[in-house]
Every structure is written in structure tokens, then in C-alpha cells.
Amino acid sequence: VIGAEALVRWQTADRGRVPPVEFIPIAEETGLIVEIGEWVLIEACRQTQLWNSDREGAPPLRVAVNVSPRQLHRGLLETQVRKALEISGLPPALLELELTESALIEDAEYVIATLGRIKALGVRMAIDDFGTGYSSFAYLRRFHIDTLKIDQSFVRDLLIDREDEAIVCAIVQMARSLGLSTLAEGVESAEISHALGMIECDFAQGYHFARPLPANEFAAFSKTSLQKV
Numbered sequence: 001v002i003g004a005e006a007l008v009r010w011q012t013a014d015r016g017r018v019p020p021v022e023f024i025p026i027a028e029e030t031g032l033i034v035e036i037g038e039w040v041l042i043e044a045c046r047q048t049q050l051w052n053s054d055r056e057g058a059p060p061l062r063v064a065v066n067v068s069p070r071q072l073h074r075g076l077l078e079t080q081v082r083k084a085l086e087i088s089g090l091p092p093a094l095l096e097l098e099l100t101e102s103a104l105i106e107d108a109e110y111v112i113a114t115l116g117r118i119k120a121l122g123v124r125m126a127i128d129d130f131g132t133g134y135s136s137f138a139y140l141r142r143f144h145i146d147t148l149k150i151d152q153s154f155v156r157d158l159l160i161d162r163e164d165e166a167i168v169c170a171i172v173q174m175a176r177s178l179g180l181s182t183l184a185e186g187v188e189s190a191e192i193s194h195a196l197g198m199i200e201c202d203f204a205q206g207y208h209f210a211r212p213l214p215a216n217e218f219a220a221f222s223k224t225s226l227q228k229v
Ligand code: MN
Pocket: 005, 066, 098, 128
């Protein structure tokens, strides 16, 4: 286990746990996502730094945080990232921001400049759900991207659909040529995990490894896997 992706959940007193599919679109629409995004960034960095204070010599964990297009385009992302790193004390190289292709396409020159300044802090950049949007190969470099997160729609049927297999192989090979890391999303079986290893995809995530976990359970999970290795 090299790290975790931060996922937000909303526990309410009267309605129990509200699923993110219900509140994230409303937060996006109202703009509240900018404040939620800042809170998530700070909490994710703080939590990861806490986990890393108790790793008994094992390599420190990284954390990936999803960034909303509004957070990026409102001009607050750089300030929010600096604040989260400062409050938490997390080394910038352990933070990876996940952006979608559609968030990058709009006002590209502005995004390139913003991401360049954040990148200069030492933070890593990933494209989330890679392969489903308008991928511009020419931009991969200019957007300062480190990691391609291969969308689960290509990973799910990797062993039964030859076209999906070809797409995943092509993404991994292209990424390697460009010096980028690859991570497969939505891995739900040992067979698919093994196949991804054979084509030298660098990292993977999904239910095969763990379902989304509360922070305290993740701490225990990340340690169990250390012992197994
Ligand atoms: Mn993500």
C-alpha cells in the first residue's frame, strides 16, 4: 500500500449518511464545493501526516485528493494547497491532486499557469478517469501531469474485452514513453490485478484491495499489508 485516495462522506444527525452522488452535484452547482474542497484538502493532508508519524520505518503514505473544476477555475486552488501543506506539515511530494480532463480543457492557458505554480511547490498532478474525456496528448506535458489514472470502464472488462485490453496497454506504454506513472482504477479481482502487473501498470486501486474505509480502519489496513509483504 503506497497511499490512499481521499473520499468525502457526509454523516448527518437526522438523515444518516448522505451519499456523495447526492450532495456533490449540489455543492458543484451552488459553488459550496470550493469550501468543501478546501476542507477535504486540509483534512486529507492532516490525516496522512498523522498516519506517517506512525509507520515504523516503512515508506510514508501518499494521498490523492480530487479537485473540482470550480475550485481550479475560481483561482483559489494554489492558496488552498499552500494552506493545507502549511497546516498539516505534509511534505508536498506526498500530495497528489486529481483533475479531470474536462477541468483542464476549459481556459487551458490559465490552468497551465496555475498548475505550474502548484507543481513548483513539489505537489504531484494526476488525470482522473483518464481515457473518457477529451485527451490531448500535446497537453499532458504542459499540464505538468505525473500520473494517469486509467478509467475503470477500461479496467473492468480487461480480461474479456480485447479492445479494452488494447486501450489499457496503449495507455501504459504511452505513459511510460512520456515518463508518467499509471494507476488502474476499479480493480475488483486478483486476476485483473495480476494482468495489470503483467502489462507493467504501476499502481492499482479498487475493491480487490479495499473498499472505502474510515481513516482509523485505513491505518490498520495499511499496516496489515506491510506485514504480509
Ligand atoms: Mn479520483
